[in-house]
Amino acid sequence: MGEKPKPEARLHAVVHGYVQGVNFRYYTVRTAQRLGLAGWVANRWDGTVETVAEGRREALNEFLAFLHRGSPSAVVQRVEVKWETPTGKFERFRVRYL
Numbered sequence: 001m002g003e004k005p006k007p008e009a010r011l012h013a014v015v016h017g018y019v020q021g022v023n024f025r026y027y028t029v030r031t032a033q034r035l036g037l038a039g040w041v042a043n044r045w046d047g048t049v050e051t052v053a054e055g056r057r058e059a060l061n062e063f064l065a066f067l068h069r070g071s072p073s074a075v076v077q078r079v080e081v082k083w084e085t086p087t088g089k090f091e092r093f094r095v096r097y098l
Contacts, residue, residue, distance in 0.1 A: 007038070007054035007086040015049045015067055017077035024049050025095050027071040035059040038090035042098045053093065054086045 015024070020043050028041040032053055037060065039053035053063055070076040 006088050007056070009057045009060050010039075010052065010054045010084040010086040011060045011064060012052050012082040012084050013050070013064070013067055014044070014080040015051070015070070015076055016047075016079070017070070018075040019049045019070060020047055022071050022073035024071045024074050028066070029093055029095060031066045032063060032093035035063055037063060037093055039093050040090070040096035041093075042096040044098060050098075052090075054088065054090055 025041045025043065028049070028051060032039065032041075032051075035055065037053040037055040039051065041049060041051040044050050051067070053060060064079070064081065067079050068076055
């Protein structure tokens, strides 16, 4: 088997609003997996949801669009976004417990 390709980009986002207790992490994992992204999503103590994702830039842009919409029951108020240098250390996308 060949080497895993290095991701093109890394997105680090914090989602604000009514985003906990509404299956936001579940939908985030499903969306990231569908897009072929690797990384994690976690609830934070302050009621926000944080996520880090790596992969193709086009897929990350689609993932970011999802973060602005959220899960069906979520109410997203704003999304803080940082584009970072990818590390390639993630094997898959998962829920992380902080």
